[in-house]
Amino acid sequence: xxxxxxxxxxxxxxxxxxxxxxxxxxxxxxxxxxxxxxxxxxxxxxxxxxxxxxxxxxxxxxxxxxxxxxxxxxxxxxxxxxxxxxxxxxxxxxxxxxxxxxxxxxxxxxxxxxxxxxxxxxxxxxxxxxxxxxxxxxxxxxxxxxxxxxxxxxxxxxxxxxxxxxxxxxxxxxxxxxxxxxxxxxxxxxxxxxxxxxxxxxxxxxxxxxxxxxxxxxxxxxxxxxxxxxxxxxxxxxxxxxxxxxxxxxxxxxxxxxxxxxxxxxxxxxxxxxxxxxxxxxxxxxxxxxxxxxxxxxxxxxxxxxxxxxxxxxxxxxxxxxxxxxxxxxxxxxxxxxxxxxxxxxxxxxxxxxxxxxxxxxxxxxxxxxxxxxxxxxxxxxxxxxxxxxxxxxxxxxxxxxxxxxxxxxxxxxxxxxxxxxxxxxxxxxxxxxxxxxxxxxxxxxxxxxxxxxxxxxxxxxxxxxxxxxxxxxxxxxxxxxxxxxxxxxxxxxxxxxxxxxxxxxxxxxxxxxxxxxxxxxxxxxxxxxxxxxxxxxxxxxxxxxxxxxxxxxxxxxxxxxxxxxxxxxxxxxxxxxxxxxxxxxxxxxxxxxxxxxxxxxxxxxxxxxxxxxxxxxxxxxxxxxxxxxxxxxxxxxxxxxxxxxxxxxxxxxxxxxxxxxxxxxxxxxxxxxxxxxxxxxxxxxxxxxxxxxxxxxxxxxxxxxxxxxxxxx
Amino acid sequence: xxxxxxxxxxxxxxxxxxxxxxxxxxxxxxxxxxxxxxxxxxxxxxxxxxxxxxxxxxxxxxxxxxxxxxxxxxxxxxxxxxxxx
Numbered sequence: 001x002x003x004x005x006x007x008x009x010x011x012x013x014x015x016x017x018x019x020x021x022x023x024x025x026x027x028x029x030x031x032x033x034x035x036x037x038x039x040x041x042x043x044x045x046x047x048x049x050x051x052x053x054x055x056x057x058x059x060x061x062x063x064x065x066x067x068x069x070x071x072x073x074x075x076x077x078x079x080x081x082x083x084x085x086x087x088x089x090x091x092x093x094x095x096x097x098x099x100x101x102x103x104x105x106x107x108x109x110x111x112x113x114x115x116x117x118x119x120x121x122x123x124x125x126x127x128x129x130x131x132x133x134x135x136x137x138x139x140x141x142x143x144x145x146x147x148x149x150x151x152x153x154x155x156x157x158x159x160x161x162x163x164x165x166x167x168x169x170x171x172x173x174x175x176x177x178x179x180x181x182x183x184x185x186x187x188x189x190x191x192x193x194x195x196x197x198x199x200x201x202x203x204x205x206x207x208x209x210x211x212x213x214x215x216x217x218x219x220x221x222x223x224x225x226x227x228x229x230x231x232x233x234x235x236x237x238x239x240x241x242x243x244x245x246x247x248x249x250x251x252x253x254x255x256x257x258x259x260x261x262x263x264x265x266x267x268x269x270x271x272x273x274x275x276x277x278x279x280x281x282x283x284x285x286x287x288x289x290x291x292x293x294x295x296x297x298x299x300x301x302x303x304x305x306x307x308x309x310x311x312x313x314x315x316x317x318x319x320x321x322x323x324x325x326x327x328x329x330x331x332x333x334x335x336x337x338x339x340x341x342x343x344x345x346x347x348x349x350x351x352x353x354x355x356x357x358x359x360x361x362x363x364x365x366x367x368x369x370x371x372x373x374x375x376x377x378x379x380x381x382x383x384x385x386x387x388x389x390x391x392x393x394x395x396x397x398x399x400x401x402x403x404x405x406x407x408x409x410x411x412x413x414x415x416x417x418x419x420x421x422x423x424x425x426x427x428x429x430x431x432x433x434x435x436x437x438x439x440x441x442x443x444x445x446x447x448x449x450x451x452x453x454x455x456x457x458x459x460x461x462x463x464x465x466x467x468x469x470x471x472x473x474x475x476x477x478x479x480x481x482x483x484x485x486x487x488x489x490x491x492x493x494x495x496x497x498x499x500x501x502x503x504x505x506x507x508x509x510x511x512x513x514x515x516x517x518x519x520x521x522x523x524x525x526x527x528x529x530x531x532x533x534x535x536x537x538x539x540x541x542x543x544x545x546x547x548x549x550x551x552x553x554x555x556x557x558x559x560x561x562x563x564x565x566x567x568x569x570x571x572x573x574x575x576x577x578x579x580x581x582x583x584x585x586x587x588x589x590x591x592x593x594x595x596x597x598x599x600x601x602x603x604x605x606x607x608x609x610x611x612x613x614x615x616x617x618x619x620x621x622x623x624x625x626x627x628x629x630x631x632x633x634x635x636x637x638x639x640x641x642x643x644x645x646x647x648x649x650x651x652x653x654x655x656x657x658x659x660x661x662x663x664x665x666x667x668x669x670x671x672x673x674x675x676x677x678x679x680x681x682x683x684x685x686x687x688x689x690x691x692x693x694x695x696x697x698x699x700x701x702x703x704x705x706x707x708x709x710x711x712x713x714x
Numbered sequence: 715x716x717x718x719x720x721x722x723x724x725x726x727x728x729x730x731x732x733x734x735x736x737x738x739x740x741x742x743x744x745x746x747x748x749x750x751x752x753x754x755x756x757x758x759x760x761x762x763x764x765x766x767x768x769x770x771x772x773x774x775x776x777x778x779x780x781x782x783x784x785x786x787x788x789x790x791x792x793x794x795x796x797x798x799x
Binding site for chain 2: 094095096097098100102103105106107108109110113114229234235237238291292295296299300303304307372503506510526
């Protein structure tokens, strides 16, 4: 990415060469700026006819190139003051195991694979209900000014602190109380993300025997791979992954026959609630058994499939150059949309979380990556560059959703309560919004992708899969292969979401054991079977609860859970950016602190507004408390409201609303306390006239203490 | 890489080019493999062995299998990497 200083091959004296290089940079980036401006103008000003998706790709690439060349360099030089001579943790503690200086291209791939997940694929698809323009603009502006800045800043801070985690850094730079609050906040966010991701999978697999079979087939395939790497050929990840991928493709092909089978077809046709319970049982088992048996081999499959599918989608978009069918802006920016409720501000900015700015990246950037960094001057490439790639994944997901006929998009993403349960009622409902399709066309599309029905398949994954099938079948196979590509896309999303759910359940389990260990020291023993099972059951119970309420929700669940996830994720990003601002103040670089403070303030405005609206908005579709009140009133009057069939159901719905309200209030509390502590830390640092930051010393030689640590480590 | 001789400039140049291409391909292949294994939490074994031999020549390094299992356990252990979005 970006451009190096051009290397002149002439024998001219250095000053001349420097001037020439400068001129060349100006010419190249001037041209990129003009091209980008033209592409953006086409996207923004085009009326009427559909435009080619290539314009969006060109605009995105130009914005990224300029941001990387100028803003990332400004952040590196002026704001952070990166020092190539300062040894990184990988150099200082090089032990060949955890701390290893790694070539930048290799590390870039590792970091990108760690941050790229389901988030940037789902959020933009949901946000497409407001048209492509708001989504594209927020993905670009958010990534360049907030998301990439956050990733880069956290990587920088962690690198200067021996690769410490985000929670550790909050504790040392802001104090012990914010440290604990941040830790609890991370745990709450984790539970919500596991629930919402599991819900995406349930929504994609419900009533779909083909999809359910292929995803279920990954379990025996992964177990076979696990046994293979354990006993037959230990450590041969490459060959076992290849075998696994071949088996997966066979499973996709076999799934079509299974779905058509009179006995197995119905056997694999499961309802949402059955799938939810199966998911919980599976999540529990998968995170308790040894990792080599199921978790690790599935991780290989999902990682390689993910990278392959992302590259395939990029190539597909460039070859097919599809036209965008969705209008630039739809009337649903007023908040009346069927996919998620709430107006453009603030809900667009929390619906597209990953891809624009994601707090979770702060956990990755302060995890393994800083321990592998060769040199501080690679922080812009790894921190800023990888986030730009992630943002591009979000752009591609948005393209895949908007190349579909808008009528299909809305039929797929609107809840049954709005469009009814058959093609005729769905076609009539979307016609009222001004999008026209015949019931026969909807049924034909379902047959093309090998499903009984494509109506009300909320959650983003099926829509993305239809979009990807549309693009990829134009490259390979045509209409005949559409069903294969659809199920390939579903499988790849389900696979890496399930891997995230299992791995996340384990991480949560360790966090809960750590927290409970404060009261009962015995809980901390990670080898103890009782502690292990107890903490895992607690974790699965927590996310399982939200998953189950989401599945039985008449509005589809995504409607209330995705905003909660978005709020949580953006709040974590705000916490990371607040920490970044505090650190800049403590480094006495406060005149540059706007670089992190401005995105932090914007995220605070969005998440606090969204949080308070979710709590207190009078519209029952948005406000949890208003919804609870409506059901409470009906209950007092002796009425039953759908989907409740008994008074007990009514009570459960009311309790769910209160749980969601309490969670939202919890997030608001976390972020508000972090703001208070952050501002106090900044003001304190301002009064002191020397840097007070807690970094590793810049000394090029190892201190005695470091050497003692190295010896102890060995 | 052999330097091109003055007598047979053209063929030597070609050989040179081939050499450069082959070296680049080998390097890319190695980098790609290293990237792919690091993506699933497995660092480079050769780098580890070189490091172990340079710093602790008295101790035998872990063998390939032990190295693999150690990193497999670490990736999903306490404080393991969590991936999302």
